Amino acid sequence: MSTEPGKPGVCALDRAARLSVAPMMDWTDRHCRVLHRILSREALLYTEMVTAPALVRGGALHLLEHDPVEHPAALQLGGSEPAELARAARLGEEAGYGEINLNVGCPSDRVQSGAFGAVLMKQPGLVADCVAAMRGAVGSEVTVKCRIGVDDQEPRDILPAFLEQIRAAGIRRVTIHARKAWLQGLSPKQNRDVPPLDYDLVIAMKAAFPDLHVSINGGIEDLQSAEGFLARGLDGVMIGRAAYHRPADILGEADARIFGAAPVMEGEDPAERAVIGMLPYIEAHVSAGGRLAQVTRHMLGLFAQRPGAREWRRILSEGAHRPGAGPDLVASALGAVREAGARSAA
Structure with a gap:
């Protein structure tokens, strides 16, 4: 748990994760996060995915730039080499991020060619090695965002085994996108819409792993749906495109409805x-x-x-x-x- 001034600790991040805005490439940049923070003082915000090779080999530290006003904010990393991810996580912590998230869900061709993202669902042991290395390098919390499975995997068989391995490596907070990813035959855009959603499986994973903080992601369009998932026992809800395209509708009401916080100013638009x-x-x-x-x-x-x-x-x-x-x-x-x-x- 971080004790640096201005950096949220574990308890604060757990609370913020009741509602989070998904990491979205080309969308959730630093300007977007400032806007979202003005709308909500409470929600957890994620960066776009930043690849570990870009930071460690490419020296692209500008990708870590952010305004302290964005916090609570998390850095999402992409990669599959434990030592490199550990170094990237350390750079992220030094830049001020209290949470470092590993992407095990992105299905894009670019991500697959780098052997990370959703393809890592096929290698839970490697994911466990990656997060163990990251945890060993930083005091910031390390988390995982994953899919329920990929390609011909049977989610009800492989997802519990995946969660067991990352939990054994020290992960205590995970976000699960409730769709499979099809790495061949579907585009990244189609992977956001075509594979059917299995919300019940994610809820079952929370019941099976009560010690894990489990957030659900995928196809969630409004706060009423978010409230429903929280009422069913999930710890958090992550909203992506709806929060981006209708930010005032989602984030403008989130503090009061999801976090029980007083509005900034009663009756204000x-x-x-x-x-x-x-x-x-x-x-x-x-x-x-x-x-x-x-x-x-x-x-x-x-x-x-x-x-x-x-x-x-x-x-x-x-x-x-x-x-x-x-x-x-x-x-x-x-x-x-x-x-x-x-x-x-x-």
Whole structure:
């Protein structure tokens, strides 16, 4: 358990993991995580997957950059070489992450060619060696995100054996994507939708391994569903695309509904609060030479299914790439949303 100032310890991370935002390549970058943190003070946020070779062999330490405001935040690593993962985990801990997560679920061709991700479901012994090496290198908690199986594996046979081996290696918190991954024949996108979900199997794994902190992932679209899984005995729920595309709907209500925390301000609109909260961050980013679109591409879904949502997206999509675009454009887009809302209420 970490005792560094500002880094959450094990108990705090366990609590935060009641609701987490899934690591998503090209989506959950540092700008996205700042937005999500403004919406929720409590939820656990994950980085995009960072490969251990990129950190250890490539020296790509910029991939670890984040704002302390993002915490509680976890670093997800991809890799399959124990010593290299241990070194990468140490770099992640030195960068300030209180949790280091091993990816045993991504089905992409790029991940398979590197012999890590979901293909590791076929090598539970290697996964155990990897997490044991990582745990030996860091004080931050090491966790695993996995699938229920891959290809022709029978999940009800292999998943308990997989969990037994990683538990024996010291893992005490795991997130299970409730779908198989088909490494041949399905694209990464199809692997997110086509294999059937088996939520009951994940719930059964919690019953079989009561000492493990088990979170469920896959196809979860709203907080009502998340509350249902928690009521059925799971320790946490991880939401991916729904939290990205409708962040105010999911994260804006999460603190009160999932964590029992008081809202930041009673009656305040989470989406508007997020926009206003992002303006200083955007100003600093643009002033440092960054482009507005790097931030606003994550904000397009803030007003999803509300009056003015289309205008909000149009103003940001058309204007954020232009030279000199900054917080004024975002404020203008917010004004258009407010006008649309007033017209709708009239």
